[in-house]
Amino acid sequence: MDAFHALGLGFQVASSPLNLLYCFIGVSLGTLIGILPGVGPLLTIAMLIPLTFGMPPESGVIMLAGIYYGASYGGSTAAILVNIPGEPSSVVTCIDGYQMARQGRGGAALAIAAIGSFVAGTIGTALIVFFAPILQKWVINFGPEDYATLILMALIATATLVQGSVLNGIGMALLGVLVGLVGMDPMTGASRFTFGSLELMEGIDFVVVAIGVFAIAEIVQNLNEAQDRQNNVAPTGSIWPRLADLKASWLPILRGTGIGALFGILPGTGPTISSIAAYFFERRIARDPSRFGRGAIEGVASAESANNAAAQTAFIPTMTMGIPGSATMAMLLGALMMNGVNPGPNMINERPELFWGLIASMWIGNLMLLVLNLPLIGIWVKILSVPYRWLFPGILVFSALGLFSLNLRAFDLYLMLGFGVAGHLLSRLRCEPVPFIIGIILGPMLEEHFRRAMVISHGDPSVFIKSWLSLLFLGLTVAIVLLMAPRKRLRAEAAAA
Amino acid sequence: MFTRRLAVMVLAASAALTGAAQAADYPTRPVQYIVPFGAGGAAELASRVVSEGFTEILGQPFVIENRPGANGIIGTVFGAKAAPDGYTLLQANGATFSVNPLLYKAATYDPTKDFTPIGLVARQPYVIAVSAGLPVNNLAELIALAKQKNGALTYATGSTSHQLAGELFQKEAGIKLTHVPYNATNLALPDVISGRVDLIVTAAYTAVPQLGKIRPIAATSAERAKLLPDVPTFKELGYPNFVVEGWFGVSAPAGLPPEVVKTLNTALNKHLQQPKVKETFDKAGFEVTPSTPEEFAGFIKHELETGKSVVEAAGIEPQ
Numbered sequence: 040m041d042a043f044h045a046l047g048l049g050f051q052v053a054s055s056p057l058n059l060l061y062c063f064i065g066v067s068l069g070t071l072i073g074i075l076p077g078v079g080p081l082l083t084i085a086m087l088i089p090l091t092f093g094m095p096p097e098s099g100v101i102m103l104a105g106i107y108y109g110a111s112y113g114g115s116t117a118a119i120l121v122n123i124p125g126e127p128s129s130v131v132t133c134i135d136g137y138q139m140a141r142q143g144r145g146g147a148a149l150a151i152a153a154i155g156s157f158v159a160g161t162i163g164t165a166l167i168v169f170f171a172p173i174l175q176k177w178v179i180n181f182g183p184e185d186y187a188t189l190i191l192m193a194l195i196a197t198a199t200l201v202q203g204s205v206l207n208g209i210g211m212a213l214l215g216v217l218v219g220l221v222g223m224d225p226m227t228g229a230s231r232f233t234f235g236s237l238e239l240m241e242g243i244d245f246v247v248v249a250i251g252v253f254a255i256a257e258i259v260q261n262l263n264e265a266q267d268r269q270n271n272v273a274p275t276g277s278i279w280p281r282l283a284d285l286k287a288s289w290l291p292i293l294r295g296t297g298i299g300a301l302f303g304i305l306p307g308t309g310p311t312i313s314s315i316a317a318y319f320f321e322r323r324i325a326r327d328p329s330r331f332g333r334g335a336i337e338g339v340a341s342a343e344s345a346n347n348a349a350a351q352t353a354f355i356p357t358m359t360m361g362i363p364g365s366a367t368m369a370m371l372l373g374a375l376m377m378n379g380v381n382p383g384p385n386m387i388n389e390r391p392e393l394f395w396g397l398i399a400s401m402w403i404g405n406l407m408l409l410v411l412n413l414p415l416i417g418i419w420v421k422i423l424s425v426p427y428r429w430l431f432p433g434i435l436v437f438s439a440l441g442l443f444s445l446n447l448r449a450f451d452l453y454l455m456l457g458f459g460v461a462g463h464l465l466s467r468l469r470c471e472p473v474p475f476i477i478g479i480i481l482g483p484m485l486e487e488h489f490r491r492a493m494v495i496s497h498g499d500p501s502v503f504i505k506s507w508l509s510l511l512f513l514g515l516t517v518a519i520v521l522l523m524a525p526r527k528r529l530r531a532e533a534a535a536a
Numbered sequence: 537m538f539t540r541r542l543a544v545m546v547l548a549a550s551a552a553l554t555g556a557a558q559a560a561d562y563p564t565r566p567v568q569y570i571v572p573f574g575a576g577g578a579a580e581l582a583s584r585v586v587s588e589g590f591t592e593i594l595g596q597p598f599v600i601e602n603r604p605g606a607n608g609i610i611g612t613v614f615g616a617k618a619a620p621d622g623y624t625l626l627q628a629n630g631a632t633f634s635v636n637p638l639l640y641k642a643a644t645y646d647p648t649k650d651f652t653p654i655g656l657v658a659r660q661p662y663v664i665a666v667s668a669g670l671p672v673n674n675l676a677e678l679i680a681l682a683k684q685k686n687g688a689l690t691y692a693t694g695s696t697s698h699q700l701a702g703e704l705f706q707k708e709a710g711i712k713l714t715h716v717p718y719n720a721t722n723l724a725l726p727d728v729i730s731g732r733v734d735l736i737v738t739a740a741y742t743a744v745p746q747l748g749k750i751r752p753i754a755a756t757s758a759e760r761a762k763l764l765p766d767v768p769t770f771k772e773l774g775y776p777n778f779v780v781e782g783w784f785g786v787s788a789p790a791g792l793p794p795e796v797v798k799t800l801n802t803a804l805n806k807h808l809q810q811p812k813v814k815e816t817f818d819k820a821g822f823e824v825t826p827s828t829p830e831e832f833a834g835f836i837k838h839e840l841e842t843g844k845s846v847v848e849a850a851g852i853e854p855q
Contacts, residue, residue, distance in 0.1 A: 085602075179726050223607070491716060
C-alpha cells in the first residue's frame with residue numbers, strides 16, 4: 040500500500056468522532072500533567088491503561104500517545120513561565136523562554152513554542168511516513184561507543200552555552216555528572232555516595248533537582264530583588280508574537296525540527312539531546328550569539344521544535360521494530376500488547392489501520408494542541424501578573440505536591456530543599472544551573488554507554504575511534520571547545536574593558 | 537473545628553490500623569499491593585491481573601502501588617517491613633527473591649523468613665538466543681564456539697534473573713562468557729540485532745517479534761515455551777539440572793494469620809483458573825501456575841538454592 044493511500048486510511052480512522060474525542064482527551068490531559076512538575080506522562084499512561092481495555096486498540100493508543108506528546112507542550116509552558124523544566128527536554132527552553140517572560144514577552148515565547156512544536160509535529164509525522172525504514176537502520180547502526188561520544192558532545196556543548204566562562208560551565212557539568220552518579224552502579228549494583236541511605240540508592244531524581252535548583256533558587260532570587268520586580272512584571276504591548284518574532288523564528292523552527300527528528304529516534308537519549316543540539320546549533324550560527332540567554336526567540340523556537348520532533352520520531356523504533364526508546368514508550372508498547380497488538384516489523388502489514396491511524400492522529404493531536412494552547416496563552420500571562428507574593432507560594436505548593444506524588448515520601452522534599460539551597464548558592468556564585476542539571480541527566484547515560492562499549496570491546500578503547508560515528512562526535516566535541524572558548528574570552532575581555 | 541475533626545479521623549484510622557484483621561471479615565477495607573518496579577514492563581501485567589482478581593472476588597479494592605528502585609530492592613524491603621495485617625501485600629518475583637539477596641548487600645531481607653508466601657501466579661520461560669549473524673544453529677555448536685573463543689563471546693541481559701540464567705548456562709556447559717548488563721531488554725535488542733553483542737537471555741515473549749534477527753537456541757524452562765514450540769529446552773538437550781524461569785507470585789510480610797493466607801490463596805487460584813485470565817497470560821508468554829502457599833514456599837527455597845550455587849560457582853561477591 041503506497042504512502043498516500045495509507046495516510047488516507049489513517050485519516051479516516053483518526054477522524055472518527057470517537058477517536059477525535061480520545062485524541063482531545065489525551066492531549067488535554069497531557070498538557071495538564073506536563074505543566075505540573077512531578078507527575079509525568081509515564082505515570083499517567085500507566086494509570087490510564089486499564090481504561091483502554093474496553094476500547095478498540097486504535098482509540099486507546101491514540102489517547103495514550105496524545106498524553107505523551109501533549110506533555111511536552113505543557114512542559115514548555117512551565118519552563119517559560121516559571122523556569123521549571125517539566126521534562127528534561129524542556130531544560131533548554133528555560134534559558135531563553137524564562138528571560139522572555141521576565142521581559143514581558145512570555146506570550147510571544149509561548150506562542151512561538153506552540154507554533155514551532157506544531158510545525159515540528161507536522162514535519163515529524165511526514166518524516167515517519169516516508170522515511171521510517173531508513174531511519175530504522177540509523178538506530179541499528181548506533182553502538183554504545185557512538186552513544187557515549189554523542190552524549191559527551193552534548194554535555195560539552197551545554198557547558199559552553201553558559202554566560203560565564205567556559206571553564207565554569209564545564210565544571211558545573213562535571214559536578215552534575217558527579218551528583219548523577221549517586222545511587223546504584225548500573226552494572227555491578229554497588230552503592231555509590233549513598234551513605235547507607237536506601238532512598239539514595241535509586242539516585243537523585245531529575246524532578247528534585249529541577250524544582251530545587253531552578254524553581255526554588257529563582258524564587259529566592261526574585262524575593263531578594265523584590266523592589267525591582269514591580270517594574271519588570273507588567274507585560275508591555277500585545278501578548279502575541281510580533282511579525283519580527285515570526286520572521287526570526289521560522290528558520291530556527293525548521294532547523295530544530297531536522298535536528299530533533301534525527302536524534303529523537305535514538306533510544307533513551309533522543310529528546311534531551313535534541314533540544315540541546317538544536318539550541319547550540321542555533322546559537323552557533325546566529326549573527327549575534329550574545330542575545331542567547333537573554334531572551335532570544337530563536338533559542339525557544341529551535342529547542343521546542345527539536346523536542347517535539349524528537350517526541351514524534353521516538354515512535355519509529357517503538358512501532359516499527361518493537362524496540363521502545365524510553366520507559367514511556369515501553370508503556371505504550373505494553374499497552375498495545377495488552378490490547379492484543381504486537382508492535383514490530385509486521386505491525387504495519389497486519390494492522391495498517393492502527394499504525395496509520397496513529398500517525399494521522401498525531402498530526403491531528405498537534406493541531407488540537409496548537410488550537411488549545413494559543414488561547415490559553417492569555418490566561419497564562421494573566422497568571423504571571425498576579426502579585427508575586429501570591430504566585431510564588433502557589434508555585435512552591437504545586438511543585439512540592441507534584442514531587443511528593445512520585446514516590447510518596449518526605450525524603451524527596453528534604454532533598455528538594457537541599458537542592459534549593461545549593462541552587463541559591465550557585466546563583467550567588469554566578470555558576471550556571473543548566474549544565475549542572477544536564478550533567479545530572481546525561482552523566483549516568485554517558486557512564487552506562489561508555490562502560491558497555493568497553494565491556495563489549497573487551498577493554499579496548501580504540502573502539503571509540505574505529506566507529507566513524509564516534510570519531511565524528513569526538514571531532515565535533517573538540518571543535519566545540521576550540522570554537523566557543525576564544526569567543527568567550529574575547530567577549531569577557533570586551534565586557535571588562 | 538476542622539482540626540478537631542481531623543484529629544478524630546486520625547484517631548479512628550489509627551485504631552483501625554492496629555490489631556490484626558479479623559479473619560472472618562477480611563478484607564474490610566482497601567488493600568495495598570506493592571509492586572517493586574516502575575509502571576510498565578512484564579511486572580505490570582502480572583500485578584494488574586492479580587489485583588483485579590482480588591478486587592473482584594474479595595470485594596474490596598486492591599490497589600497497586602509502584603515502589604521502584606534499586607532493581608526491586610526498595611519495594612521489597614518496604615514490603616518486608618510492613619505490618620502483617622493483610623492490608624499490605626507484595627509482589628514477589630524471581631529477580632527480587634532469588635537473585636537480589638545474593639548479589640546486593642542492600643537486599644537485607646531473607647526471602648524465606650521475612651515474608652509469608654501466598655501463592656505463585658505465573659512463570660515465564662527464558663530463551664538463550666544468538667544474533668542472526670552468529671554461525672551457530674544449535675546448542676552444541678554454540679558451546680563449541682564459546683569454548684573456542686574462551687570468554688570472548690558476549691551475552692546481554694535485561695534483568696538480574698536473566699543474568700542468573702546466563703551464569704547457570706556457563707556453569708552447566710563449562711564455558712565462559714562476557715556479561716553485558718542492560719537496564720532493560722529493549723535497550724539490548726539493537727546491539728544484539730546488529731551483532732555487536734553475540735547472545736541474549738530474554739523472555740520467550742520478547743524474542744518472538746525479533747525472530748529472523750535473533751535466533752533462539754534453547755529454552756531455560758522445564759517444558760518448551762508455548763510461544764516458541766520449536767525451541768528445545770536445556771533439559772531435552774542433556775542438561776537436566778538447568779531449569780530457570782522468571783516468575784511472579786504474591787506474598788505478604790512475615791507473620792500473616794493463616795486464615796488470611798488461606799482466603800487470599802483461594803481467591804488467587806480461583807481467579808487464575810478463569811479461561812479469560814489464562815488467555816491474557818498466554819498472549820503475554822506467561823504460563824499460569826496456581827499453587828498452595830506451602831508449594832510456593834518450597835518453590836522460593838528451591839530458587840534461592842539454585843541461585844546460591846550459581847553465584848558461588850561464578851565467584852560473584854555481593855556488592
